[in-house]
Each structure stands twice: as structure tokens, then as C-alpha cells.
Amino acid sequence: MRSLDDMLALSTWTRELPAEQLRKVRAAIAVRDFDAGACICRKGDPASAWLGVIDGLIKIHSLSPAGKSVTFAGIPAGGWFAEGSVLRGKPFMYDTVALRDSRIAFLPEATFRWLLDTSIPFNRFLLQQLNERLGQFIGMVEHDRLLAPDARVARALAALFNPHLYPDADPQIQISQEELGYLAGASRQRVNRALQVLGKAGLIKVDYGLVTVLDLDGLQRYGS
DNA sequence: TCATTAAATTGTT
DNA sequence: AACAATTTAATGA
Numbered sequence: 001m002r003s004l005d006d007m008l009a010l011s012t013w014t015r016e017l018p019a020e021q022l023r024k025v026r027a028a029i030a031v032r033d034f035d036a037g038a039c040i041c042r043k044g045d046p047a048s049a050w051l052g053v054i055d056g057l058i059k060i061h062s063l064s065p066a067g068k069s070v071t072f073a074g075i076p077a078g079g080w081f082a083e084g085s086v087l088r089g090k091p092f093m094y095d096t097v098a099l100r101d102s103r104i105a106f107l108p109e110a111t112f113r114w115l116l117d118t119s120i121p122f123n124r125f126l127l128q129q130l131n132e133r134l135g136q137f138i139g140m141v142e143h144d145r146l147l148a149p150d151a152r153v154a155r156a157l158a159a160l161f162n163p164h165l166y167p168d169a170d171p172q173i174q175i176s177q178e179e180l181g182y183l184a185g186a187s188r189q190r191v192n193r194a195l196q197v198l199g200k201a202g203l204i205k206v207d208y209g210l211v212t213v214l215d216l217d218g219l220q221r222y223g224s
Numbered sequence: 225t226c227a228t229t230a231a232a233t234t235g236t237t
Numbered sequence: 238a239a240c241a242a243t244t245t246a247a248t249g250a
Contacts, residue, residue: 176233189238192235208244209233 002055002077004031004105010078010167011052013125021119028111034098045092047085049106053077056102057175060094061182071182073136074099074160074175078168083126086112099179132164149186151223153194156184157204157211158219172212180211198222 004026008014014022031054034040040051040058053075060081061071072094075081085092086109098104115122136159143155157180160166160173181191195206203219205212213219 178233188234189236196235206234 001033001101001103004029004054007052007054007078007105011080012167013122016121017119021115025107025111025115028108030106030108032104032106034102034104036098036100036102038098040096040098040102040104041082041092042095043092047082047088047090047092048109049082050080050086050109050112051082051096052080052105052107054103054105056104057099057173058096058102058104059099059179059183060096062094069182070185071179073133074179074183076160076166076168076173077170078166080129083112083129100174128164132162136162136165144185147223149184149190150194150197153180153184153186153191154198154203154219154222156180157198157213158216161213161216171214171216172210174210176209 008022008026014025017025030049034056043062055077057074057076059071060073060075061069063069073081081096082092116126139155139159143152147155160175160183161171177191177195178188180195181188184191184194186194195204195211198204198219199206201218201222203213203215203222205214
């Protein structure tokens with residue numbers, strides 16, 4: 001399992017931070033491990049920290065009153081999230097759950113605001129992150145209405161490998177087809193078929209509980 | 225190390 | 238949604 005320092009080395013916003021400032025940030029971050037299925041934060045919890053996925057995989061999702069689940073985003077190792085709630089100073093609006101055993105970094109709200117007030121590189125990073133996410137969600141609406149199921153699964157999968165949001169060199173992701181279904185808004189059966197199609201097209205390789213991306217660019221543009 | 229079993233995941237209808 | 242097949246992880250000899 002990766003360490004906090006691995007993740008900080010991977011995050012682009014740490015690179016231009018003066019050593020002294022990075023040291024302070026590093027000292028303020030708390031690290032917690034979660035078992036697969038565990039809840040990292042719930043809707044309504046105060047957003048007291050900016051969160052980073054050091055290792056593992058988490059999802060941001062919402063449960064309907066009837067118990068149906070919609071997943072808005074899966075966030076693999078290397079990703080930071082919840083800046084929206086921290087910026088607003090409002091409680092979390094969604095639940096986040098560990099899909100696998102995961103290690104999470106908690107960067108306290110006060111430290112987050114201090115970075116916001118003092119660091120141009122940090123602000124630049126946040127701006128890019130918000131922009132990338134906005135692009136992803138706009139894309140989701142577009143794909144949901146315009147693309148066939150195979151292509152929707154392809155995009156949902158590709159979104160997990162956004163190099164700006166998740167700067168992780170590992171082209172593999174350990175995720176079940178059921179979770180991929182929640183992410184793509186498709187049934188598990190449909191995802192199963194889509195993965196077979198995408199595998200035959202040479203874009204991905206499918207193994208038990210594991211998907212390896214062979215051609216990210218091809219995945220992104222599949223079906224359009 | 226190997227066999228057994230339960231649990232998770234996948235493939236198919 | 239249901240079922241069978243497959244893979245993994247855990248357990249104990």
C-alpha cells in the first residue's frame with residue numbers, strides 16, 4: 001500500500017510549493033485506512049478537510065429514498081476531492097465509500113484555506129481540477145443522451161484515468177463490473193457485454209475484478 | 225504446500 | 238432477475 005509521501009510526490013500542486021510550506025502541509029495531513037465498503041464521509045458531515053486518495057478506490061454517490069444508488073464519480077489513487085464542499089464551507093452533499101481497502105489523506109480545512117490564501121501554484125491546480133471535473137460532468141450528460149451503452153461504458157472507464165485529476169502511471173484498475181455499472185449508469189450485464197466488446201477491440205484487457213487500459217485515447221473517442 | 229470451503233465476481237439466459 | 242461457472246482468499250492439515 002502506498003504512503004502519503006508517494007502521493008504528495010505524485011500531486012502536481014506540491015511541486016512548485018516552497019519546501020518550508022510543503023513541510024507544514026505535510027505535517028498537518030492526517031492519514032486513515034478504510035476497509036472495502038466502509039464509509040469515508042456521509043452527506044451532511046461537516047467538510048472539515050480536503051481529501052486525497054493515497055491508495056485504493058473510492059466512489060462519490062447518492063442513495064435515493066427508495067434505496068437506488070447513483071455514482072457520480074469514482075476516484076482512484078492520486079485523486080483529490082471534496083474541494084467544492086470545503087470552499088463553500090458547507091457540509092458534504094454526497095456519500096463517499098471505499099470500493100476497496102483504501103488509504104485516505106485528510107488535509108484540514110484551515111490548511112486548505114491557508115494554501116488558498118498564500119499559494120499561486122495551489123490556486124492554479126484547483127482551477128484546473130475544477131475545470132477538468134466540470135468537463136467530465138458535462139461529458140457525462142452528453143454521453144448519457146447521445147451514445148450507445150458500449151461507448152458510455154468506455155467513457156466512464158476512461159474518466160477514471162484522467163491524467164490531470166489522477167496522475168497515476170498505473171493503467172490498471174481493480175473494480176468489479178457491478179461498480180462499473182453504477183458508474184456508467186448501466187446494468188452489470190450490459191457492462192459485461194461492453195467490456196467484452198472493448199476487449200475485442202483491443203482497447204482494454206479484462207481480468208477477474210481488474211481492467212487494464214491499453215489505449216486510453218481510443219477508449220475516450222470510442223463510438224463517436 | 226496442498227486441499228477444502230466460503231465469498232466474490234463473472235458469464236449467460 | 239436468476240442461475241451456473243469461475244476466481245480468489247482464508248483456513249487448516
